[in-house]
């Protein structure tokens with residue numbers, strides 16, 4: 001039957017002459033454009049200093065070289081026609097990939113010739129002659145162009161070949177390449193960790209003195225990763241997670257428990273073995289996990305797009321500063337942020353209280369607004385709060401642009417946690433994040449959590465089902481505000497001095513991106529998002545693991561957001577929900593939330 | 607033989623949306639155990655009537671009385687707690703939540719949580735298809751399945767009065783018939799049903815009584831037989847319904 005609809009040619013392997021040339025031309029042009037853009041953004045010049053495999057492969061080259069492979073791969077991928085069989089792969093796919101790569105290389109060498117001939121750095125400040133040096137490998141311009149075209153063609157050919165080979169081989173190649181590059185990128189952390197474990201010699205074997213893997217190490221790693229890739233089952237992480245969800249409840253519960261115990265042990269012990277730099281990264285991640293979890297309740301659970309979330313962070317920080325800084329007119333010498341003493345509890349209590357009030361103040365006027373209006377108004381509120389702290393009018397209390405300095409460090413009993421001790425700060429944040437995770441988790445599976453989901457899906461119907469939408473919206477705002485103000489409190493104690501500039505709109509945006517990229521409504525997603533964005537790329541002001549990317553951080557954030565929205569809108573680690581065995585859990589959660597345990601729980605359990 | 611005290615009553619209710627006068631002196635009386643339909647063309651105010659019952663729109667004058675209590679100005683939550691539930695127009699499931707979670711939301715305000723399990727079972731009995739799809743996202747269900755879940759969700763509230771807004775809209779004729787069979791079945795176990803319809807023929811064939819709304823005014827009311835026999839109504843609605 002299908003034969004009549006689907007052309008014969010699509011079902012059989014087509015000869016090499018039968019290439020979809022318009023597709024190739026399109027992908028080639030896109031590839032060339034991407035390479036030109038990457039170079040024009042200045043990435044090649046900056047990242048060239050970072051070695052991946054010493055001495056011949058720099059990060060600057062890698063971010064160009066993936067392009068022909070990728071577009072070659074795309075050009076060789078043809079859609080399976082509806083109702084037809086998947087087209088048989090063959091030499092024409094190789095040809096398509098190769099020509100695509102060659103085209104991309106050709107367009108790119110135009111750029112090289114262009115910047116070699118004319119100094120256009122006035123218009124595009126990154127296209128400096130220095131870039132030519134990098135891109136011509138110190139040879140003549142003609143040779144360089146030829147190298148780029150032929151090299152890109154070969155890379156495109158590899159891309160095309162990846163379509164032709166069996167999935168197993170494809171996995172082997174991808175694992176080998178990606179694994180090796182990741183180990184190279186993690187140089188800082190791995191060295192740090194090995195030093196902590198007193199096995200520096202392993203790090204010395206892996207990495208060259210100038211940075212980057214040694215050629216031998218790269219080779220060994222590629223082989224190891226290649227073999228693992230070849231032997232792997234090829235199931236995606238998502239598939240595995242889905243399968244896990246289908247396991248019997250007891251097995252799943254046990255595995256979850258084990259996973260949590262391992263995580264907790266890692267959180268406790270890893271910081272001891274890594275150096276200050278890694279701990280600094282971890283502390284930054286912790287701060288954004290705490291804030292992300294709060295915003296996740298507002299945006300992920302309740303579906304209220306809050307663009308002014310930084311306001312609550314600021315409120316928490318300023319509350320702490322006003323109460324504890326010796327400079328503040330309201331300074332009370334008795335009040336210190338000591339988590340083991342009543343004075344400290346007063347500060348924490350005040351932060352929670354003021355945060356909640358801020359949540360209600362911002363929440364109440366916007367409660368009637370929906371979607372885009374809500375986003376715009378919260379955006380405005382976020383700025384208003386910052387401008388209030390900046391204003392001359394309130395400067396007697398908040399110090400205007402000078403902010404509030406001399407905020408004492410947090411303490412735990414007799415132990416001071418100086419802001420410079422990032423390991424201690426990380427532990428502090430880990431404790432607060434742990435509590436926030438627990439609260440988020442209980443909320444998610446509570447009756448309130450279910451009502452939030454309904455609100456997010458369809459506000460009118462939620463109301464018609466008898467859900468008090470006003471009340472649950474405010475609850476979401478207040479819960480989110482509390483998490484952020486606690487983060488603000490720790491932030492103030494960590495940095496010791498706060499200024500309005502520390503609470504820019506950019507922070508709201510970054511937290512939102514963390515939540516979206518991680519997976520809205522998913523607790524693990526927030527953690528994954530914070531690790532990837534804050535830990536790896538860096539926060540709004542904090543450097544990340546890939547410090548070299550520092551100046552391109554926002555560019556990469558943006559690109560990541562676009563790709564995620566197009567390809568994986570549910571986020572990196574979406575929440576999967578298992579159909580639970582009826583209301584037993586939920587009832588317990590309710591009892592926990594309303595604070596009256598017992599009631600009819602016992603009957604239901606029986 | 608209807609019970610003398612109505613379970614649901616409109617006493618000359620007027621509704622304004624800003625300057626627009628949508629319901630004009632509407633009087634409705636529905637008695638326990640009855641099935642009553644509200645007929646009317648587009649924009650005649652049918653959905654508004656249901657929203658008024660649920661307290662989602664406030665009358666500019668007049669009263670809504672439920673079970674002998676004046677409920678004008680009460681919150682939707684209070685009214686739902688009294689046992690009034692709606693199956694909204696176009697079903698409107700919570701699309702990215704599972705079927706199971708949709709059903710759960712229906713029981714949001716119920717206090718007698720120990721009975722939920724049994725009620726779920728009775729819904730699965732009524733709609734075996736629903737049981738098969740419990741962990742599927744509601745947005746991916748077929749239209750007919752969505753209707754089942756929408757009804758199931760409303761029933762999870764254990765309503766005394768079930769409001770249905772155009773249940774047959776967008777369903778294939780065979781499903782429309784099935785749907786009305788279900789409504790009849792629900793009514794037979796003692797739930798009062800107030801159903802809004804444009805499909806007058808079908809609605810009147812199972813209802814006890816009906817009201818006809820025209821640009822916000824009740825222009826006709828009576829038993830189903832009387833309405834079916836009414837010449838004006840036949841001209842206005844039934845001709846349409848037959849050809850549809």
Ligand SMILES: Nc1ncnc2c1ncn2[C@@H]1O[C@H](COP(=O)(O)OP(=O)(O)OP(=O)(O)O)[C@@H](O)[C@H]1O
Nearest residue numbers: 623626628646647648649650651652653654655695
């Ligand atoms: N929120 C609102 N604001 C302003 N006008 C409204 C609002 N809701 C409904 N209306 C108007 O009230 C009138 C009645 O609307 P309603 O939804 O009750 O009609 P309906 O009888 O349910 O129609 P349909 O059969 O098309 O669903 C319409 O003219 C509509 O435009």
Ligand SMILES: [Mg+2]
Nearest residue numbers: 652653654695
């Ligand atoms: Mg309507």
